[in-house]
Amino acid sequence: MSLDIHPIRNDSDYEAALKAVSPYFDNEPEPGSEDGDRFEILVTLIEAYEKKHFPIALPDPIEAIKFRMDQMGLTVKDLEPMIGRTNRVYEVLNRKRPLTLPMIRRLHRSLGISMEALVAA
16 A cells, blocks of 8 residues: 655645645545545645644734634623633733633633633743
């Protein structure tokens, strides 16, 4: 069995890998088949290359909170159990007061925002 797969070392290799994997998205091969193995290996190589060369920065903590509020339809009042009284929530959201470790923990547990995003500077 020859899968004809090579490491992705540069942009040319990356483009070739994208071109090779593209047809599989329209007709995904059976897992465990030769095409299925080729698809899985190519996707893994592409993901590794993208992670190294096109890293995605963590969101700003306040923007992550605001995004989650928007996603979940939450209001400032809904954040009180995690941050404190209404004025404290506004201070945090307006960057007048930093998040504390207990706030970060409660936001993580209650809203499912990653710890990494909440402590990003």
